[in-house]
Amino acid sequence: MSRDKTAALAGIRVIDLTRVRAGPSCCRILADHGADVIKVEAPAGVDPNESISGPRDGYDMQNLHRSKRSLTLNLKEPAAREVMRKLVATADVVVENYRPDVKYRLGVDYESLAAINPRVILASISGFGQDGPYAKRPGFDQIAQGLGGLMAVTGLPGQGPVRAGTAVADLSAGLYAATGILMALVERQTSGKGQWLHTSLLEAQIAMMDFQAARYLMDGEVPQQAGNDHPVSTPTGVMPTKNGHLNLGVSGDGQWRALCEEMGRPELGTDERFATGAARTANRALVREVLEPLFMEDTTESWLDRLEAASVPAGPIYAMDKVFADPQVRHVGMAETITHPRRGDIDLVAMPVHLTRTPAHISSPAPDAGEHTDAILAELGFSAEEIARLHETKAV
Structure with a gap:
């Protein structure tokens, strides 16, 4: 060689x-x-x-x-x-x-x-x-x-x-x-x-x-299972859509307000129950209860286009075949070809x-x-x- x-x-x-x-x-x-x-x-x-x-x-x-x-x-x-x-x-x-x-x-x-x-x-x-x-x-x-x-x-x-x-x-x-x-x-x-x-x-x-360990070491807080939700930030995680699911990654208050605008519910962006990260975390179940029906009104593909235009972090949830078919994955070259004898x-x-x-x-x-x-x-x-x-x- x-x-x-x-x-x-x-x-x-x-x-x-x-x-x-x-x-x-x-x-x-x-x-x-x-x-x-x-x-x-x-x-x-x-x-x-x-x-x-x-x-x-x-x-x-x-x-x-x-x-x-x-x-x-x-x-x-x-x-x-x-x-x-x-x-x-x-x-x-x-x-x-x-x-x-x-x-x-x-x-x-x-x-x-x-x-x-x-x-x-x-x-x-x-x-x-x-x-x-x-x-x-x-x-x-x-x-x-x-x-x-x-x-x-x-x-x-x-x-x-x-x-x-x-x-x-x-x-x-x-x-x-x-x-x-x-x-x-x-x-x-x-x-x-x-x-x-x-x-x-x-x-x-x-x-x-990392941060899960630091939560315990500094504050004595023992992290629990959070499923697809982020343990300390919401709304993040898996959302159902008209034809599947998507990943949502809203963390800042500005992103939350942009999401509410795109979903046609701008008043939720300033609602005192949801206006800050702390308030949304305290009302995590209510946030999901409000958002899920709205996400079910459109397809995954449409939502991804809409949220990208609104600068709201979101992405698809791929099986491995879809991962390597994705245009960005192809662009960065995460599969390399070699000849085996x-x-x-x-x-x-x-x-x-x-x-x-x-x-x-x-x-x-x-x-x-x-x-x-x-x-x-x-x-x-x-x-x-x-x-x-x-x-x-x-x-x-």
Whole structure:
């Protein structure tokens, strides 16, 4: 595979020891921005959970592991651990998401890595933190959603806890880890030294609760389920229309008055029951009782046009096929096409941040397991005879 030498992270080598979602999504960010991400995985038959991310050519593996190279290593073998040491000596970053104690058994803890390469940065992603009473528990996204408060505020009032429809804890942990890696790389320019950074699904999930968490910490207010309504602002949320639904996002008093004008009820804009945000929140049920019949008088499409003209925030509610058919989504390029050797042209989810000089780019589909093993070993200085021996002994 050819790498873009002008990409933002060109020249940065990352060893990806991760699997499932949080760690791979972190490394995906680095890979799409040009880092040489080497996905280290066990040879076939060594890892009993090797199929945990689904089929190799399936959507999840392709979306998570694109733009990477693959090296197979059986880290239980001394010869494979020697390969790892040589790889670490060339690396800028190592990313792992083992349970906290496992890294020490495998020799990929920070002290061991820094002894080989003092400039290396280790990023660790765990379920609940590197120590403490839950440190050795296996971490899963939905467990973190529950423990971190998200499930308690998601769903309709009184229906019981509901998980979010995407892996919020996993993906945000990956984002925070990638952010930490970039900060550590910048700091290394001054100190010349690497460092260990770590985050967890639990910490990331709590951070993603943001204002909901701050409501409790500052004011002692425990957020409850608010369904499709915004918990502290109204009218926001889902409104029924003549032929479906739309999302309404009115927050300021000026937006409220503009909405009332467009709906033909200007007097509601100054009605003391609704004139301020505090009054509307106190009369949330009455606001909805007044608005719902009015929205039912016209179609979603018509309302969206009318509200846009009135500068009232509103939008459609799409299933995924509609998302990628939307003209703005097409314009910003959130689907990127790559050619796969067996599946042909496939579309993957593009990077959502745009660098004007050094943009992200999906450089290749997810590699086959061990696809780049021999090439990487040769880069590390192994001879053809040594590479053959490593294969014979099942070290790679």
